[in-house]
Amino acid sequence: MKRLLDGIGQNSPEEYDRIFKVRQERGVDSQDLRRWKLLLKKFKGGIILDAGCLDSLVPVMALKKPRTVAWGIDTSKTAIQEMQNKYPQVKYMVKNVYDTQFPDGYFDYIVAGELIEHLESPERFFKEAMRILAKDGTLAISTPLEEEKEFGAVDAHRHIWSVSVENITKMLKVYGKIQIRIIGSEFFPKYKYHWKSIIAFVTKK
Numbered sequence: 001m002k003r004l005l006d007g008i009g010q011n012s013p014e015e016y017d018r019i020f021k022v023r024q025e026r027g028v029d030s031q032d033l034r035r036w037k038l039l040l041k042k043f044k045g046g047i048i049l050d051a052g053c054l055d056s057l058v059p060v061m062a063l064k065k066p067r068t069v070a071w072g073i074d075t076s077k078t079a080i081q082e083m084q085n086k087y088p089q090v091k092y093m094v095k096n097v098y099d100t101q102f103p104d105g106y107f108d109y110i111v112a113g114e115l116i117e118h119l120e121s122p123e124r125f126f127k128e129a130m131r132i133l134a135k136d137g138t139l140a141i142s143t144p145l146e147e148e149k150e151f152g153a154v155d156a157h158r159h160i161w162s163v164s165v166e167n168i169t170k171m172l173k174v175y176g177k178i179q180i181r182i183i184g185s186e187f188f189p190k191y192k193y194h195w196k197s198i199i200a201f202v203t204k205k
Helices: 013-026 028-041 058-062 077-086 122-132 165-172
Strands: 047-051 069-074 091-094 105-112 131-145 176-183 198-204
Touching: 013 058, 013 077, 028 058, 028 069, 028 122, 028 176, 028 198, 047 058, 047 122, 047 198, 058 069, 058 105, 069 077, 077 091, 122 165, 122 198, 165 176, 165 198
Parallel strands: 047 069, 047 105, 069 091, 105 131
Antiparallel strands: 131 198, 176 198
16 A cells, blocks of 8 residues: 555544534535445345444444344544434444454444545454454445545545555455445546545455
């Protein structure tokens, strides 16, 4: 992966408290909604975790499937408190994605949407996600594609890494079968967030 920032940038819980409030004022973004639906494409029901959820509606949307228990975790206390109040049917908790303290194999499906580019160690997160994912369970991720080609086009102060398909494949192939697709904005070039994203599904072996 290509490193974009010397340090961790503005990736603090306090910063995501602020971003959550901004996003709540703006309302649900159609591009985010499209991506959430894609990340849930393989979910058939069961226990699901949205890691680094912030304001994601993935847990809420997942509850449409039968026999579903939905969790969301994030470091933003504001996001967790407000999302829990708004969606009491989802289990929200403030947690570190590197050390979730969930039991081994607890989840059937884990989503990490637009998360790994913000993490100092994506590999460490993948290791933890696979620990708490059940055998034959699915990890679904999304991340901007090769942001280094135009640094700052997406999130200059918070994206630590530029990620390629080769990077994702190398990090995740040890865990199981990988399926990858690339998506762009359906509104390009009018929509400001037009950067292409990697969508990857890993079935744990």
